[in-house]
């Protein structure tokens with residue numbers, strides 16, 4: 001007999017030291033320190049997306065986060081992909097295409113350097129955060145053991161039931177079920193699967209809760225109490241929200257991006273490889289739409305495309321020009337509210353509790 005939605009959420013909150021079963025999504029590339037502190041201060045789980053950060057920066061962030069709010073937080077890493085296959089002639093065509101949307105792209109731009117995964121993982125271990133989360137794949141048995149011995153819980157992102165099963169077998173303590181609605185990168189273990197295996201949360205949550213015996217945190221298109229209540233009813237123990245916090249007062253999305261979210265219907269977002277070479281859901285800007293034309297060059301593999309698109313992305317951000325911006329957005333972008341993050345949290349959880357038949361908290 002399965003526990004009722006609210007009981008399941010309460011058990012999850014007790015286990016991870018939360019007052020609300022709502023986690024901020026880790027969002028690499030954005031400065032989410034204040035947003036994270038606001039979410040954890042309001043009883044949710046704070047987050048750092050550490051993909052691009054040096055080990056020292058990860059340690060500094062954790063110290064600063066603790067100084068701002070005593071609550072728990074997750075630190076998130078991308079597990080490494082195989083090295084990309086390079087094609088210089090094709091990269092030349094991609095550079096020329098990108099220059100239509102921003103400044104000339106330097107010849108060396110494809111040499112994108114990634115942080116050393118083991119050094120980042122070591123910094124997370126030393127930061128002693130409550131949760132280490134991963135996306136794109138699994139931790140090695142050594143890292144699973146080290147994190148477990150140090151008291152960190154590993155949450156693995158899965159986009160399919162098969163990935164969730166593999167994560168359970170590898171020792172994950174919880175599964176972040178990421179639906180195809182989600183903003184930002186899709187966490188398919190194989191880059192090529194990201195477009196092939198697009199499963200919406202309505203089907204993914206029951207599939208994963210049936211496939212594994214672990215708590216499930218639902219992510220993708222959840223931005224108000226209706227989404228939270230639906231996810232918990234389908235078997236999730238908690239939710240993870242990204243886009244729904246991008247317009248919060250503490251968030252630092254550039255104004256053109258934040259503004260465009262407020263009017264974006266689900267069909268105004270697209271899955272695109274145009275920013276990093278890995279598929280992610282973004283607003284359908286002029287650049288993203290131009291990439292869909294038959295004559296547009298296919299994006300280079302990850303992380304080469306990330307390097308190639310950097311000049312365009314940075315110029316667009318500096319000029320607040322949405323068309324070249326890496327404007328990630330989930331399908332519920334329109335529901336993102338411009339309000340203090342704590343207020344967004346409290347309203348989302350209050351609405352969900354009411355829908356699930358709980359007595360009012362007030």
Ligand SMILES: Cc1cc2nc3c(=O)[nH]c(=O)nc-3n(C[C@H](O)[C@H](O)[C@H](O)COP(=O)(O)O)c2cc1C
Nearest residue numbers: 025027028049135182183184219220221242243330
């Ligand atoms: C701006 C942005 C950046 C993201 N960066 C990461 C990341 O670094 N690591 C990760 O695991 N997920 C990342 N995600 C995906 C989120 O973890 C989550 O799956 C997604 O936000 C849920 O869908 P929603 O945006 O509709 O709430 C990102 C999402 C957004 C919107």
